[in-house]
Amino acid sequence: MSIVTIARQFGSGGRELGKRLADLLGFDYYDREIITAVAQKQGMDEDYVKNVLENHAWNTVPLSFHHSFAAPVVMAEPQMGILQAQREVLERIAAQDRSAVIVGRNADVLLEKNGPFRIFVCADEDARVRRCQERGDPREENLSERAIRHNMRRIDKNRAKSREFVSEKRWGDPASYDLVINTTDGDVKAISEATAAFLRVRLAL
Amino acid sequence: MSIVTIARQFGSGGRELGKRLADLLGFDYYDREIITAVAQKQGMDEDYVKNVLENHAWNTVPLSFHHSFAAPVVMAEPQMGILQAQREVLERIAAQDRSAVIVGRNADVLLEKNGPFRIFVCADEDARVRRCQERGDPREENLSERAIRHNMRRIDKNRAKSREFVSEKRWGDPASYDLVINTTDGDVKAISEATAAFLRVRLAL
Numbered sequence: 371m372s373i374v375t376i377a378r379q380f381g382s383g384g385r386e387l388g389k390r391l392a393d394l395l396g397f398d399y400y401d402r403e404i405i406t407a408v409a410q411k412q413g414m415d416e417d418y419v420k421n422v423l424e425n426h427a428w429n430t431v432p433l434s435f436h437h438s439f440a441a442p443v444v445m446a447e448p449q450m451g452i453l454q455a456q457r458e459v460l461e462r463i464a465a466q467d468r469s470a471v472i473v474g475r476n477a478d479v480l481l482e483k484n485g486p487f488r489i490f491v492c493a494d495e496d497a498r499v500r501r502c503q504e505r506g507d508p509r510e511e512n513l514s515e516r517a518i519r520h521n522m523r524r525i526d527k528n529r530a531k532s533r534e535f536v537s538e539k540r541w542g543d544p545a546s547y548d549l550v551i552n553t554t555d556g557d558v559k560a561i562s563e564a565t566a567a568f569l570r571v572r573l574a575l
Numbered sequence: 576m577s578i579v580t581i582a583r584q585f586g587s588g589g590r591e592l593g594k595r596l597a598d599l600l601g602f603d604y605y606d607r608e609i610i611t612a613v614a615q616k617q618g619m620d621e622d623y624v625k626n627v628l629e630n631h632a633w634n635t636v637p638l639s640f641h642h643s644f645a646a647p648v649v650m651a652e653p654q655m656g657i658l659q660a661q662r663e664v665l666e667r668i669a670a671q672d673r674s675a676v677i678v679g680r681n682a683d684v685l686l687e688k689n690g691p692f693r694i695f696v697c698a699d700e701d702a703r704v705r706r707c708q709e710r711g712d713p714r715e716e717n718l719s720e721r722a723i724r725h726n727m728r729r730i731d732k733n734r735a736k737s738r739e740f741v742s743e744k745r746w747g748d749p750a751s752y753d754l755v756i757n758t759t760d761g762d763v764k765a766i767s768e769a770t771a772a773f774l775r776v777r778l779a780l
Contacts, residue, residue, distance in 0.1 A: 490749070492749050492750065494750060542749070544695070544697050544747070544749055544755045544757055545697065545699060545757065545759075547755075547757060548756075548757050548760065548761070549754070549755070549756060549757070550749045550752075550754070550755035550757075551753075551754060552749055552750065552752060552753050552754070552755075554750075555753065556753070556777070560776070560777065561777065563776050564772075564773045564774070564776040564777035565773065566776075567769075567772040567773055567775065567776045568769045568770065568772055568773040569769070570772065571765070571768050571769040571771075571772045572761070572765065572766065572769035
């Protein structure tokens with residue numbers, strides 16, 4: 371039973387890579403499903419949970435609070451509940467004893483004791499902007515390039531913050547992962563196939 | 576014809592990974608051979624050339640001179656000659672039209688126009704210290720752990736500096752490479768086999 375976690379810069383193709391890996395390796399795939407499960411568990415609206423996990427919960431947290439002398443971070447009760455529910459959902463996935471690819475959600479940290487294989491996917495900002503423009507995400511298709519860049523930085527900043535809340539190992543730092551894949555110069559399909567070949571050997575599948 | 580370049584943190588197992596990759600893929604392998612060729616080309620002693628490339632040439636260069644308003648870096652003539660000879664040796668290797676693995680020497684930058692597949696190998700400092708102690712490098716076997724750590728940091732600092740002298744893309748930054756491999760939690764032999772499987776697909780070998 372193997373767990374592969376994918377953390378990624380926004381627009382790097384990390385989600386596509388995760389989905390393709392799961393297909394190629396015959397692993398279960400988790401992404402948005404985790405938010406759905408957390409929302410059900412808490413009896414909350416899915417969009418609200420998503421928003422808390424991806425934005426609200428982190429806006430009040432200074433980026434490097436681990437290393438500062440600032441006062442302890444105080445989080446509102448519903449936020450803490452959602453974070454705890456997310457941890458439980460991830461642990462339930464790991465307990466199923468089925469191989470899985472999990473995208474995002476700090477799964478690499480939260481499931482650390484299960485020894486996941488931790489991948490980070492990155493790309494140059496220009497390549498990521500192009501990717502956002504090409505894939506025509508309805509959230510972005512009417513946005514200017516400048517707005518896309520702004521969104522991208524905000525989202526990745528929140529990802530970095532949400533990671534710092536659960537680990538001292540920094541988001542995007544190679545020391546925090548087993549493999550960092552840069553998709554700038556390659557097609558995500560081809561990179562996914564190569565990564566699947568890597569994992570078949572590395573995880574002795 | 577493919578060129579794979581390996582940059583690495585000292586003690587990460589990057590050289591072993593490079594050697595194993597070359598064996599597994601049937602590629603030529605270059606490492607110390609480049610220094611030998613530069614020394615021959617310049618009619619200089621090999622140890623002197625090695626020392627210039629790995630230490631002396633960089634001690635006078637501020638780490639971020641690209642971004643500073645400092646005066647231009649002035650290098651002594653023999654140093655410039657050695658750097659130029661190194662570039663020519665690398666270009667001669669690329670011109671041979673044979674697939675090769677090249678360890679170090681900023682080959683990823685100096686051969687950029689040949690579109691190398693760029694790998695960076697890293698590991699946590701503790702894992703790298705253990706590796707240095709275990710491999711019993713004669714340069715280190717009588718050194719205390721503290722001295723090994725000191726050496727390690729000095730060597731990697733020089734590597735970062737020597738890279739900054741030829742590129743604005745930073746040494747060790749995932750944005751500068753196609754793949755970053757962390758050997759902390761794995762055996763370099765197994766990681767090499769997985770990486771070879773990755774490259775067979777990625778480079779369509």
